[in-house]
Amino acid sequence: MQNDAPSRALAVERDAQSGITVPVTEITLADSPDGSANAPVRVYRTEGPGGDPTRGIPALREAWIAERGDTEEYDGRDRTLADDGRGAARRGAASAEWQGARRRPRRSATGKPVTQMAYARRGEITPEMRFVAVREGVDVELVRSEVAAGRAIIPNNVNHPESEPMIIGRAFTVKVNANIGNSAVHSSIAEEVEKLQWATRWGADTVMDLSTGDDIHTTREWLLRNAPVPIGTVPIYQALEKVDGDASRMSWEVYRDTIIEQCEQGVDYMTVHAGVLLRYVPLTANRVTGIVSRGGSIMAGWCLAHHQENFLYTRFDELCEIFAAYDVAFSLGDGLRPGSIADANDAAQFAELDTLAELTKRAWEHDVQVMVEGPGHIPLHLVRENVERQQELCDGAPFYTLGPLVTDIAPGYDHITSAIGATEIARYGTAMLCYVTPKEHLGLPNRDDVRTGVVTYKIAAHAADVAKGHPGATARDDALSKARFEFRWRDQFNLSLDPELAESYHDETLPAEAAKTAHFCSMCGPKFCSMRISQDIRDEFGDAAAQERVVAASQQQVEAGMAEKAAEFRAAGGEVYLPTPTVPAR
């Protein structure tokens, strides 16, 4: 019986032991032309957000966190006008205050770490680990042991119970992060929430809010309450707003205040540029593009203005203690990453990596989860060294890279220049890729750029999973290719990373619904289709006996033909002859 209703819908998988359910997308396929059924394909899915953004999404993890009994609610830090930056301070009011439910913040009740790493090291299997194991289709013990070893992280602030647990580590599927956030030039909370929703819809595994403009605190609150994925930030951006943009006025106190503010809101991981040491800064002086990391340049500027060592480095253990109390993960920032292929793999970059490796191990002493950020701009032949060196120095801590871009000459296409480098670096072990949108170097991404960036990076991540031989990675490719070969257009669309775009492109030349079951496509038209001819071949000559007959006939003819041809050539005295340009009778 023909299955005439291919579909793409939410389904759930269940952890047998705990009963925890995990959303997946189930793609139901039409039958093959010969009547045989095609098994549905299930793919990784982040369920939320879907509803009214003013209310936020359900707090999936709330009970899990409470049941552990190791955290307590407390009266958090008071929100100040300065938290929303200079604009709010000038206006005397923050705009568009979060309207949904508010929770009192939680933190460790005991002074002990409440991190997934701490639990994993004690041999405890958390609901978060079970959720992740179902999502990844692996044994939960693999999840626990990789987290315990520091080779994977599950970024899950206790104050972000809305998040659907996910894991970042080289033993698992490669993940994609999408950067959003406003700037001083353009700012709108609604737009940022919409970008979060689009990023998640197209498959972003985490989202970073890199806002540097107005309403920083409030924008982040809206994002967190609507985020089913871990949210990352670069706290120095907000801290800089609190000192009116003057890096020299930055202090540990202001930074620490900002960190705690964000821990209480529920930020899951934070980029900390603790590896930008004073003595590394001069190593960048003769670069083509100096320091291009915003956080890196702020800290370098601070170090030089004060002639003091980077306080993120000197206070690193205090940071660890704070992070351990909320289960915030470090994303150790590469403040000295190259901003051009000319500066790739240079002394400044690798000096900082040595320090990031040292800090990774210090964080682990506090049971704090860590990933390490990587470049940037790297020509293709130097990409592999980056991940192999990081994995070696950092004892396998997850690597999280921005691209890298493999050439500098294509602004407007840097999602592509960087996807090339991203696939290469992920193939050799990078655990999460930070997307780059077409607007990189030129402007802030809009909603469409977010979609293009996410899908482009899903390609890179998936291509790397395939190249790594990740179990089951090719199932979706194979299902789509089979559908393509059998002209099951609807199945092709549904199996695509971007079904809507694929269908709209198809419809530009063949819009009718009938064309979606037609045995041809607009490339070749109805009478001239290689896939159709090929299918005919298979139908006629697919059995072994037919194959043998064909091979025997071929060999005889080739031998005969060669002999004849050679005789002809010899008869002609070995000379080539000029063809007569006559037209055969038709």
Next chain:
Amino acid sequence: MQNDAPSRALAVERDAQSGITVPVTEITLADSPDGSANAPVRVYRTEGPGGDPTRGIPALREAWIAERGDTEEYDGRDRTLADDGRGAARRGAASAEWQGARRRPRRSATGKPVTQMAYARRGEITPEMRFVAVREGVDVELVRSEVAAGRAIIPNNVNHPESEPMIIGRAFTVKVNANIGNSAVHSSIAEEVEKLQWATRWGADTVMDLSTGDDIHTTREWLLRNAPVPIGTVPIYQALEKVDGDASRMSWEVYRDTIIEQCEQGVDYMTVHAGVLLRYVPLTANRVTGIVSRGGSIMAGWCLAHHQENFLYTRFDELCEIFAAYDVAFSLGDGLRPGSIADANDAAQFAELDTLAELTKRAWEHDVQVMVEGPGHIPLHLVRENVERQQELCDGAPFYTLGPLVTDIAPGYDHITSAIGATEIARYGTAMLCYVTPKEHLGLPNRDDVRTGVVTYKIAAHAADVAKGHPGATARDDALSKARFEFRWRDQFNLSLDPELAESYHDETLPAEAAKTAHFCSMCGPKFCSMRISQDIRDEFGDAAAQERVVAASQQQVEAGMAEKAAEFRAAGGEVYLPTPTVPAR
């Protein structure tokens, strides 16, 4: 003195010995903020087409060809209605006949090959070789010796004097081909000419006319008379039209007639699926996607219908003799290339490659230039083997690959999935990349798709040149990165592969002309720019003495800080403490 008029304009370079001039694009740069001048950057350029497409472009090579004295004009084959396909035959008239000047066709006057390979092997330096040497910035002897060895080709039919000579070979910059052409579903000569112009404008090095619909002969005439780049075709497509789309009625006579028709028009290289042997066809029967090459499936269908060996293989020496008389190059088609990553590097694909290697050497015996086509769909970890095997088996004959796509799950984004594979395969020696547009697998590319495809593949080709360490390849990257660091926006745009797109993206957030000289961008806004902070660092701390002071200060502080911290931690009994969430006074 500030250069306030950065520009992007046509310039010429001259071969000192012959006086031959070669067009280049000269990008004049603004001065740096410190007043120092930035040398102009010259980049590879194809000059035409620019003018009225009904008149065609100048015949640059006409005198060179005539002066060699080894070709003669003759009364060519008469054009028949069937040459324009079934539609024209039905109408009883071909539409939109070519209106510009017509030349009588030329061919070898002596029966000897008139190919660049023949000249090169005799030690002759042709004007075409000189032109190419200037374009590539190499010694002309390198050009001659690579062509003589078969490791490079200069596709230049004597009947296409409009073409600006270019070279395809691994010792030279990686080239990009753009496919255009109509189909039975959609057809317009004007649109195809426009696609040719756009492809060339954005940097396509050759263009293939893959028309399979109406007006095949006439469309090709318009394209050739307007093409400053070599034009390639797949003659079997037209031959199939002449037998009303019925592959079983195909014959050597019809095919040969089509070849001569196209030789006389000026086609520079032709894809010939001579490696699809009868005995290889059964090897595809159990593939996920069978045979996906249109030419390959036609020949496989013919072989099986007749139970005879592929006539392109048995008649290969006759083909060589025809090609030698016009200097048409073979593009040995990979009719059994994989159409899905599941079928990559399989027995059918590699069996055909063995035969293509055999045919390469047979063509060389006739002094006919050859390149070899490659896949297709290949997962990233299997890409490198393809080019290394081809280079080994084919004694370095240029490899010309379609992508390859590294995953099958992203229809609508296959310019990207394939650019990833293309960069990898070019890095290891592929000489020319056939672009893939966003419409691949879904429909015919329009003008915008051609632009996107070409620019995407210029990225892949250039990134591979950089990765290969091709001399001078990074000059444009470095100039653009320096311009970026110095906020020379106009220079950034002009140095880009697609200046218009880069500028339009920039203008979406900061449209004013003033913003193009502003020392910030819309990503961070005026007060928060890492590039600006970094430049300040360089200005203040760029000298060696300052660097030394910084390093010394850093080391002292780190040592002191570490000692203090360690003491603190010991005093606290090695316990972590819980941070108090108070806000510092502000």
